[in-house]
Structures are given as C-alpha cells and as structure tokens.
Amino acid sequence: MGKVKSLEELMKIKEQALRELQMRGETGNRGKITVAMGTCGIAAGAKETLRAIVEALAEHGISDVAVVQSGCMGLCEVEPTVEVRMEGQDPIVYGRVTPENARRIVKMHVLEGRVVEDLVVRRGEV
Amino acid sequence: MPLATNTILICAGGACISAGEKSVKNVFEEELKRYGLNELVRVIETGCMGACTLGPIAVVYPEGVFYQKLTPEAAREIVEEHILKGRIVEKYLYQAPIGRPVPRVFEEIPFFKKQVRIVTRNLGVIDPTKIEEYIARDGYFALAKALKMKPEEVIREIKESGLRGRGGAGFPTGLKWELAAKQKSERKFVVCNADEGDPGAFMDRSVLEGDPHAVLEGMIIAGYAIGAQKGYVYVRAEYPLAIERLSIAIEQAREYGFLGENIFDSGFSFDVEIRIGAGAFVCGEETALMASIEGERGQPRVKPPYPVERGLWGYPTVINNVETFANVPWIIRNGAKEFRKYGTETSPGTKVFALAGKVKNTGLVEVPMGITLRELIYEIGGGIVGDKKLKAVQTGGPSGGCIPAEYIDVPVDFESLQKLGAIMGSGGMIVMDEDDCMVDVAKFFLQFTVDESCGKCTPCREGTKKMLEILEKITAGEGTEEDLVELEKLANVVKDTSLCGLGQTAPNPVLSTLRYFREEYLAHVLEKKCPSKKCKALISYVIDPSKCVGCTACAKVCPVQCIAGEVRKVHTINQAECVRCGSCIEVCRFGAISKVTPALPVEEVVS
Numbered sequence: 001m002g003k004v005k006s007l008e009e010l011m012k013i014k015e016q017a018l019r020e021l022q023m024r025g026e027t028g029n030r031g032k033i034t035v036a037m038g039t040c041g042i043a044a045g046a047k048e049t050l051r052a053i054v055e056a057l058a059e060h061g062i063s064d065v066a067v068v069q070s071g072c073m074g075l076c077e078v079e080p081t082v083e084v085r086m087e088g089q090d091p092i093v094y095g096r097v098t099p100e101n102a103r104r105i106v107k108m109h110v111l112e113g114r115v116v117e118d119l120v121v122r123r124g125e126v
Numbered sequence: 127m128p129l130a131t132n133t134i135l136i137c138a139g140g141a142c143i144s145a146g147e148k149s150v151k152n153v154f155e156e157e158l159k160r161y162g163l164n165e166l167v168r169v170i171e172t173g174c175m176g177a178c179t180l181g182p183i184a185v186v187y188p189e190g191v192f193y194q195k196l197t198p199e200a201a202r203e204i205v206e207e208h209i210l211k212g213r214i215v216e217k218y219l220y221q222a223p224i225g226r227p228v229p230r231v232f233e234e235i236p237f238f239k240k241q242v243r244i245v246t247r248n249l250g251v252i253d254p255t256k257i258e259e260y261i262a263r264d265g266y267f268a269l270a271k272a273l274k275m276k277p278e279e280v281i282r283e284i285k286e287s288g289l290r291g292r293g294g295a296g297f298p299t300g301l302k303w304e305l306a307a308k309q310k311s312e313r314k315f316v317v318c319n320a321d322e323g324d325p326g327a328f329m330d331r332s333v334l335e336g337d338p339h340a341v342l343e344g345m346i347i348a349g350y351a352i353g354a355q356k357g358y359v360y361v362r363a364e365y366p367l368a369i370e371r372l373s374i375a376i377e378q379a380r381e382y383g384f385l386g387e388n389i390f391d392s393g394f395s396f397d398v399e400i401r402i403g404a405g406a407f408v409c410g411e412e413t414a415l416m417a418s419i420e421g422e423r424g425q426p427r428v429k430p431p432y433p434v435e436r437g438l439w440g441y442p443t444v445i446n447n448v449e450t451f452a453n454v455p456w457i458i459r460n461g462a463k464e465f466r467k468y469g470t471e472t473s474p475g476t477k478v479f480a481l482a483g484k485v486k487n488t489g490l491v492e493v494p495m496g497i498t499l500r501e502l503i504y505e506i507g508g509g510i511v512g513d514k515k516l517k518a519v520q521t522g523g524p525s526g527g528c529i530p531a532e533y534i535d536v537p538v539d540f541e542s543l544q545k546l547g548a549i550m551g552s553g554g555m556i557v558m559d560e561d562d563c564m565v566d567v568a569k570f571f572l573q574f575t576v577d578e579s580c581g582k583c584t585p586c587r588e589g590t591k592k593m594l595e596i597l598e599k600i601t602a603g604e605g606t607e608e609d610l611v612e613l614e615k616l617a618n619v620v621k622d623t624s625l626c627g628l629g630q631t632a633p634n635p636v637l638s639t640l641r642y643f644r645e646e647y648l649a650h651v652l653e654k655k656c657p658s659k660k661c662k663a664l665i666s667y668v669i670d671p672s673k674c675v676g677c678t679a680c681a682k683v684c685p686v687q688c689i690a691g692e693v694r695k696v697h698t699i700n701q702a703e704c705v706r707c708g709s710c711i712e713v714c715r716f717g718a719i720s721k722v723t724p725a726l727p728v729e730e731v732v733s
Contacts, residue, residue, distance in 0.1 A: 002383075003381075003382060003383025003386075004266075004382050004383050004384070004390070005383065005390060005391045006270075006390065006391065007267075007270045007390075010261065010266060010267065010270055013258060013261050013382075014261050014262055014264070014267075016258070017258035017259060017261050017262035018262040021252070021259055021262045021263070034212070037210050037211055037212070038211065042210075047161075047162055047163070050131065050166060051165075051166060054131055054166055066188040067131040067188075068131065068132070068188060068189070068212055069131065069132075069209065069210060069211060069212045070211060070212035070213075071211035071212060071213055072211075
C-alpha cells in the first residue's frame with residue numbers, strides 16, 4: 001500500500017473498507033437472502049450454494065443485501081433451498097439451487113429485479 | 127479479503143481475555159473450519175465492549191445478536207445452531223432483569239442505550255489491528271482536514287470545544303496547545319500519557335487496545351497544531367496488549383503515510399515512538415513521566431517551568447492523556463459546536479468511566495458529563511449488587527475522595543466533584559455498599575500511595591507513612607481521639623507541602639472520609655466498633671445456637687481448626703484462635719454464623 005496523499009485517496013480506501021465492514025451489521029437494508037442449512041440442505045450442497053451467493057454478491061459489488069443461514073425450511077425434496085426477500089416485495093423461495101443457479105439468482109433477482117421463474121418453489125409469506 | 131456472511135465480533139478487552147476469550151475464539155475457529163465455513167464466517171477480535179461483567183462476549187452479525195458469558199461449549203453450540211442453522215441460542219443471550227432474553231442489547235439495555243460514545247465509538251466495532259476499518263469509520267479524515275487548516279485554526283477549534291484534560295486535573299486542552307504553540311523553539315514534542323495506574327481504572331488501556339489509531343490521529347493533529355516533529359506514547363509495561371496493538375497501529379500509519387515525512391503532501395512531518403514505563407505510579411505525573419522518557423529516574427520536579435515551556439530535554443512539550451487525544455479527531459471532524467452539545471457548560475463532552483465495586487454492571491461506560499451519579503449507578507450500572515444500600519462512591523482513585531450516598535444527585539463534572547472533596551480523576555469509579563468500611567477504604571488507598579511515593583520530598587515520603595500508621599492503629603482498635611486530630615493535621619500538611627500531584631492529592635481519601643464519615647472513625651476509636659464489620663480486629667464470628675444444626679461444614683472448612691462441636695450438636699468458635707477469615711460464614715447453609723462488633727473479649731470465651 002502506497003502512502004495516502006490526498007483526501008480523495010483516503011475516501012477511496014474508506015469506501016472499499018466500508019463495504020467489507022458493512023457486511024457485518026449495516027447490511028440488509030435492501031434485502032436478505034436466506035440459505036437453508038439443515039442437514040438435508042447441507043447434504044444437497046447448501047454450503048457450496050452459500051459460497052456461490054456470497055461470491056456473486058461480491059462480484060456485482062452488492063453490499064446492501066444480507067446473507068444468513070437458517071435451519072431446514074421443510075422443503076427437503078428440493079434442497080438446497082434459498083429464500084430471497086427484497087424490501088417491499090413478496091419473498092420468493094427457490095429450490096434446487098446449485099452454485100450455478102445461485103449465481104443466476106443473484107444476477108437476475110437481486111441485481112436486475114426479475115424473479116427466476118424456473119426455480120421458484122414458493123411465493124409469498126408462509 | 128473474501129466477503130463473509132456472518133461476522134463474529136469477539137471482545138478481546140482485558141476482562142474478557144481473563145474470562146477465557148482465547149479458548150472461546152479458538153473453538154469458534156475450529157468449529158467453523160470443521161463445518162467448512164471458515165472462509166465465509168469471519169471471527170474478529172475487537173476492543174473492549176464495556177460490559178465486563180458479562181464476558182467473554184461475542185456479537186454475531188448481520189443480526190447483531192449479543193452472546194454473553196461464553197465458554198468453549200457455548201461457542202460450539204453457537205456455530206452449530208446459529209451460524210449453521212440460523213437459530214439464536216437463547217441460553218447464552220443477555221437476560222434482562224425482567225427475565226426475558228434480549229438478543230440485541232445495544233438498542234435495548236440501558237447500560238448501552240444511555241451511553242454517548244465519542245471516545246469509545248470504535249470499541250467493540252472494529253478490528254483494532256486493521257487500519258482500513260478505522261478509515262472506514264472516518265479515521266484519519268480529521269487529520270486530512272486539520273492539515274488543510276492553519277495550526278492556529280486547529281487550536282481555536284479545540285479551545286472552542288472546551289475540551290479539558292481527561293487525565294484528572296481537567297486543564298483546558300486548547301489552552302495548553304496554544305501555550306506550546308507560542309513557544310519559539312526548533313524542536314517540540316507531543317507526549318501521550320498512557321501511564322494509567324489507579325486501582326480499578328482501565329479506560330485508557332481499553333481505548334489503546336480497542337482503537338489505537340484514534341489516539342495516534344489525535345497526537346498527530348496536536349503535533350501539527352503546536353509545530354512538533356515527534357511524539358511519544360508513554361505506556362506501562364503492564365499493558366502488553368495495548369503496546370502490541372499500538373505498535374501495529376504505528377506501523378500501519380507509517381505505511382499509509384499518516385506518520386512520517388510530508389503527511390498528506392502538506393509539508394508537515396511527524397513520527398511517534400512508544401516508551402514503555404516500568405509501572406511506577408508517580409510516572410503518571412507529567413514531570414516524572416518526562417524524566418522517565420529521558421532515561422532518568424522517574425521523579426517529579428518543581429513546576430514551573432511547565433512542560434509547555436520546558437518539557438522533554440528542555441523543549442516545549444504538550445502532554446495529554448489517552449482519552450483527551452482520542453477526543454480530538456472527533457472534534458475536528460464534527461466541530462466544536464457539535465461537541466458542546468454533550469456535557470455541561472464548563473465540562474463539555476463525555477467521560478469514560480470504569481465502573482467497579484458493588485455495582486451490578488461493572489465495566490466501561492462513556493457518558494455525557496453532568497450525568498448524575500444516580501443515573502450512572504442505578505440506570506447504567508443496574509444498581510447495587512444484592513440490592514443493598516449504596517454507601518459511597520469513590521472517584522479518582524488514590525487521589526480522589528469518597529462521595530457519600532446523600533449526594534447521589536450531584537452532576538458528574540469537574541467542578542461539582544471537586545466541591546465535594548473528590549476529583550474526576552482519570553475515571554475510576556468504585557461503588558461501595560453498607561458492607562464497606564470507610565476507614566478501611568482510606569487505609570487501602572493510603573497503603574497504595576505509601577508504596578508508590580517516590581520518596582523525593584519529605585511530606586509525601588514520611589507524612590503518608592505516618593498517616594498510614596495511624597489508620598492501622600485505628601483499624602486495630604487501638605486508636606484514640608487525639609489520633610484523629612493528628613491524622614487530619616498531617617493530612618492537611620501533606621496536601622499543602624508535597625512537591626507533586628501524587629503527594630498533594632494522597633490525603634484526599636482520608637480527608638473526604640473524615641469529612642463525611644467521621645462517626646465511623648469515632649466508632650472505631652471510642653467504641654472499638656467497626657460498623658461495617660470489616661476490620662478484623664474489631665469483629666468476632668459467632669454461631670447462633672438456635673440455628674446451628676451441627677452439620678460440621680464450618681468445622682471442616684476452618685483453616686485453623688478453631689471450630690469445635692460434635693455431629694448434630696451446636697458448634698462453637700474458639701475466639702482466641704479464630705483468624706476471622708470468614709470461610710465458615712460462606713459454607714454455613716443455615717445462616718447460623720454471623721459477625722458481631724465490637725469483638726468479643728477473648729478470655730470470656732476461653733474460660
């Protein structure tokens with residue numbers, strides 16, 4: 001790291017560091033992605049799915065969506081399952097979310113605001 | 127650094143470390159690894175979160191769930207339940223007094239809610255070993271701003287803020303800087319006094335451990351304002367973690383160019399070095415501190431000349447305390463006016479206190495000045511342990527005094543405390559209940575100053591020792607009324623004639639207790655009674671025959687075998703041999719053992 005010589009350079013460091021810091025507490029103002037991590041989910045590959053989601057969010061520079069884990073949602077037959085809950089919209093549960101599908105969900109749903117219809121297993125509040 | 131889902135912030139303040147933070151952290155890391163989540167979930171050690179009674183503490187984000195009193199077993203469960211499955215583990219949550227578990231304490235519990243965090247704003251929030259996290263929280267922006275101002279403008283801002291030294295005496299910081307700035311000298315110094323030594327005080331340590339960059343930034347700004355080129359942090363060797371984190375911070379600040387040549391292309395150059403003190407209390411006195419930095423024996427000298435005129439190696443020097451420096455960046459960034467929104471007219475801003483003693487929530491709290499002792503003890507502190515009666519509050523450590531319970535609605539600011547014969551001090555606040563003997567408290571603090579007196583001037587060296595001898599006589603039940611007169615006279619002489627602050631304030635614990643609790647001294651002297659049943663020579667342990675069932679528990683635990691009695695028969699204590707250790711009282715399940723004062727005459731019991 002070179003020496004910081006101006007306010008602009010300092011601001012750049014701040015913005016970058018803030019993104020990482022925000023992942024801690026101040027995220028989630030725009031939405032929340034929940035990955036079901038019950039035994040069934042993990043067996044079906046939920047860990048890889050989780051990782052793919054986190055990486056995809058990072059790639060797209062999305063820092064205002066929180067990623068959390070939950071227990072089994074009761075949809076064991078379509079694991080791994082992921083719920084996307086964007087502010088002001090009905091929550092959508094996706095099933096059979098492989099890492100590849102996860103990246104698709106982040107890109108389409110979170111970034112572009114379009115529901116990934118072919119993966120939807122449930123809509124709305126339960 | 128890869129992005130994470132959860133972040134576990136674990137408090138690595140001194141108290142939590144003592145409570146087993148390391149083993150908890152290790153289990154968190156091992157378990158995360160076992161589940162293959164170690165890259166997705168970050169474990170970060172932060173500075174002191176303040177709620178030391180509850181340690182070890184961890185906060186799990188993004189939810190911000192506050193877990194307390196953790197054990198390795200608890201860490202295992204939290205990873206399995208919370209991190210893996212998203213279920214909050216209720217049994218490790220903070221239990222509110224009403225019995226309801228509270229996941230997000232920072233918004234809901236008075237201990238946190240009533241605090242105003244300026245100095246401690248990053249404590250428990252950032253990783254103190256990462257400069258980037260400090261920058262993310264506006265770190266070094268104040269420096270960038272200050273370097274665009276003229277030095278006299280920086281000083282004016284600090285003066286207008288009304289910031290006063292947080293080390294104890296409360297000297298206006300801006301004025302100190304101005305005096306140093308006016309000195310014509312080719313070399314000047316900035317010194318940070320981190321020689322915190324009051325028993326029970328750990329504010330400065332926590333700030334250095336939890337947010338070292340804030341202190342550095344304050345020092346660099348001070349250096350620019352007065353025209354210094356070099357700063358020293360004088361920190362005691364007993365604070366290894368503070369030294370470690372500060373060293374890392376200095377390294378990082380140099381890498382980023384916040385220390386060194388031509389900072390922010392402004393032409394201003396400044397560097398900071400750590401000097402480790404050997405732990406002598408007197409080295410917290412500024413002239414002794416400077417002597418120690420120079421490699422001399424840590425002894426104070428006569429003032430004037432003041433350090434701002436002739437300080438380190440004879441050059442003008444500004445010495446401020448850790449907390450004072452940590453306030454500076456905030457003031458520069460937010461402005462003097464904003465700072466004055468907190469606190470009182472003559473004591474603006476906040477003060478960090480180390481709450482200790484018989485209060486439910488011990489720990490570190492930052493509150494606006496002018497808050498009353500009642501709010502501090504009952505709302506933030508949660509009241510007295512065991513809901514006993516508050517007796518007094520000791521502020522300012524060995525230099526301070528005891529404030530009796532009737533002044534509980536007095537605002538905590540520099541002037542009000544002084545008027546009561548106590549001082550703000552660096553922020554130690556020891557809460558005492560009806561079981562604490564005021565003569566004993568005075569003796570404790572005097573013992574401390576006798577040990578720590580450097581011996582240079584006679585009043586302090588000899589006077590405090592004579593005073594201690596009188597107190598020992600009184601607590602041994604051999605005191606007379608003349609002793610009280612002599613004690614008070616000596617105290618005033620030591621106060622008036624000692625060379626430095628240590629001696630001048632050493633009699634405060636004695637004088638303030640004599641002022642407010644004279645009847646307690648008189649009870650010791652005239653009736654040979656210790657009303658709080660604390661002074662061993664003035665109490666006896668007795669067994670109530672109507673309550674004793676003869677379980678033998680007391681006889682078994684007695685270290686000197688002075689309790690006799692057969693199984694299922696009433697036991698008795700041999701007063702001649704009893705060492706008054708109190709072990710028997712602790713093990714008795716029938717409440718049959720109690721203390722009486724004055725002590726029973728020994729012969730009577732023996733016969």
